[in-house]
Amino acid sequence: MNSFPIRIGTRGSKLALVQAHEVRSRLMAAHGFSESDISIEVISTSGDRIQDRPLSEVGGKGLFTREIEEGLLEGRLHMAVHSSKDMATDLPQGLYISAFLPREDVRDVFISRSGAKLADLPVGAVVGSASLRRQALLRRLRPDLELIIFRGNVQTRLSKLQAGAADGTLLALAGLNRMNMADTATEILDPISFPPAPGQGAICIESCLANERIAELVAPLSDPATSLALTVERSFLAELDGSCRTPIAALATPKNGKVQFHGMILTPDGSQMFEAFEQADEGDAEVLGRATARKLLAQAGPEFFESWVP
Numbered sequence: 637m638n639s640f641p642i643r644i645g646t647r648g649s650k651l652a653l654v655q656a657h658e659v660r661s662r663l664m665a666a667h668g669f670s671e672s673d674i675s676i677e678v679i680s681t682s683g684d685r686i687q688d689r690p691l692s693e694v695g696g697k698g699l700f701t702r703e704i705e706e707g708l709l710e711g712r713l714h715m716a717v718h719s720s721k722d723m724a725t726d727l728p729q730g731l732y733i734s735a736f737l738p739r740e741d742v743r744d745v746f747i748s749r750s751g752a753k754l755a756d757l758p759v760g761a762v763v764g765s766a767s768l769r770r771q772a773l774l775r776r777l778r779p780d781l782e783l784i785i786f787r788g789n790v791q792t793r794l795s796k797l798q799a800g801a802a803d804g805t806l807l808a809l810a811g812l813n814r815m816n817m818a819d820t821a822t823e824i825l826d827p828i829s830f831p832p833a834p835g836q837g838a839i840c841i842e843s844c845l846a847n848e849r850i851a852e853l854v855a856p857l858s859d860p861a862t863s864l865a866l867t868v869e870r871s872f873l874a875e876l877d878g879s880c881r882t883p884i885a886a887l888a889t890p891k892n893g894k895v896q897f898h899g900m901i902l903t904p905d906g907s908q909m910f911e912a913f914e915q916a917d918e919g920d921a922e923v924l925g926r927a928t929a930r931k932l933l934a935q936a937g938p939e940f941f942e943s944w945v946p
């Protein structure tokens with residue numbers, strides 16, 4: 637049987653590679669595989685190639701996964717390693733998330749060239765981010781700042797910052813931790829006033845529903861608390877029909893058989909924000925996400941999304 641090596645598909649950024657190597661290490665530890673049993677295949681995606689426009693204009697999250705998912709469906713890849721926050725809620729037919737790894741730090745960090753914290757940046761300073769969520773949250777905290785689009789992988793964004801394209805930027809602490817670059821951060825942002833994207837900090841493995849062998853191999857890597865949190869956050873996102881046009885923040889925290897949830901939606905300019913803090917039994921994770929979404933939609937009213945969709 638042509639079952640080795642197991643082929644893991646990943647994007648080629650440094651963060652993506654670190655994550656794929658983490659999955660390989662965990663598979664080796666769980667099953668006694670050697671390095672040569674698992675190959676890491678770098679796949680270039682449309683999302684990686686289009687750098688100059690906001691994601692919302694070019695087709696959203698699916699762009700970073702399309703070519704990798706084709707590889708899974710065609711059997712060239714056995715599993716794909718992703719950042720959960722980059723994953724759409726509806727996956728192509730035949731694919732599913734077979735494991736969520738233990739979650740890293742969920743928080744965002746602010747990084748400034750001068751070392752000034754967000755609150756201490758001079759009036760009118762320039763901050764680069766491509767994330768609508770980060771832009772909207774920033775506008776609430778610092779309406780005076782000038783926001784510019786900062787795309788590309790973590791290294792690209794940090795070099796743009798160093799080159800003076802902006803005075804500051806925002807990144808996920810999880811990615812910096814994984815690359816041993818946490819000392820780059822100027823300030824860790826409070827997750828109540830600056831909540832993360834749904835799925836932030838959680839690596840996931842995507843594979844074919846039909847491939848039971850892969851399901852068995854990845855099962856020991858799955859972290860129940862992370863899966864629970866991600867069920868809430870992703871059902872919240874799905875109910876909101878979240879695209880990259882909608883600033884959405886979500887953080888679920890499992891605790892003693894319950895799960896606490898903070899969900900938020902904003903207008904891109906940050907002028908309107910609706911949030912809820914809810915709790916449910918862990919068996920009701922999916923309902924919690926969906927019910928919180930409907931509650932916020934009801935508060936926001938029917939024009940909330942329509943009013944600013946181009």
Ligand SMILES: NCc1[nH]cc(CCC(=O)O)c1CC(=O)O
Pocket residue numbers: 719720721722790806807808809810811835836837838839
């Ligand atoms: N969109 C890029 C992306 N996808 C996941 C992470 C961080 C790692 C994670 O959330 O697990 C990042 C970079 C960033 O936002 O700083």
